[in-house]
Amino acid sequence: MKFFARAAGSVAVTLCAAAMVCATTPGLAVELANTEFLAVDRPDIQTKNVAYPAQVPIPPAPIVPAEWTSEGDQGPQTLADSTKSDARPDADYASLSDAVAAQGIPDSPDDExxxxxxxxxxxxxxxxLAGQLAVAEVILNRADSGRFPPxxxxxxxxxxxxxxxxxGRLPNVSTGSTAWKTAVAIAKVAREELWESKASNAMFFxxxxxxxxxxxxxxASVGNHIFYR
Known part of the structure; x- marks a missing residue:
């Protein structure tokens, strides 16, 4: 009898301790309150449906170490940051004339x-300018097509x-003229794809x-030429 009494007392103490933990631990109390009890071994007991709280606490956002804000950091990037790295800010011009005016004219441009x-x-x-850009597009399109020299x-x-x-020889050009400087600027705009031409897919004119x-x-018909593909 003493053995069973001690056992009963131990069970009672355990249950009281569990009740105190549930009462003093909010997370555990919510978890127990939201538990569904399924009648697996007791068909006479029906499943208890529990209504979950309308608002679930949202965990705080992770703290980003200060080191990640320094130059060259490899920390996580937002979508805006990763998209910005692919952007071409030099391509954002209000007009073709603005794009042309923004180009520096090298004294000795590369051969191409x-x-x-x-x-x-x-x-x-x-x-x-639109007509000059369209001519440049045809030359570049031919070089990229595989149907013409590369x-x-x-x-x-x-x-x-x-x-x-x-x-097979190209003529000389007066490199000090305004017309030549404009042609070089147009060539740079076309090669760097800084402005969309109406004849962007043309191959002939x-x-x-x-x-x-x-x-x-x-x-398209641009300037003094008609363009085809």
Whole structure:
């Protein structure tokens, strides 16, 4: 009898201790209160449906170490940060003329830039900027197409394609003129894709005063030329 009495007393103490823990520990109390008791071994006991609180406490946001805010840190980035790294702020111009005016004109442009500018200069010098950009786009599109030589210089020098080219040699240009500086700026805008041209996918063009009757898809009429692909 003493054994059973001691056992009963021990159980009572344990139950009281558990009740005190539940009463003094909010997290545990909520968890126990929200528990569903399923009648697995007792078919006579029905499942108890418990209504969960309307608002669940939201855990505090993690604290970002101060070291992550320094330059070159490898800490987590927000979506805005990662998107910003891919942006091209130099491409945000109000107009094509603004994009052209923003370009620095190198004294000695690289060969490809020089060839592209020569093509713009001799094919569309004096035309509106949009017309000059469209000519540059055709040269670049040909170089990227796989159907023509793979560079701006070789596209211009391809036999029978550009009337200003003689014997596979490009003509000289007066590099101090405003028209040349504009052609170089247009070439930079086109090569760096800083402005969208109406003839962005064109591969061919001809002057308005001729009618070659090409069986090609017309893309746009810009400046003094009509463009096709």
């Amino acid at each position: 830039l020089r060839c592209l500018a020569i093509g713009v200069y001799y094919e569309s010098k004096g035309e509106p 560079s701006a210089c070789s596209v211009l020098k391809q036999r029978g394609q550009f009337s200003f080219v003689r014997g 001809h002057a308005r005063h001729v009618s070659p009757r090409w069986k090609l898809a017309k893309v």
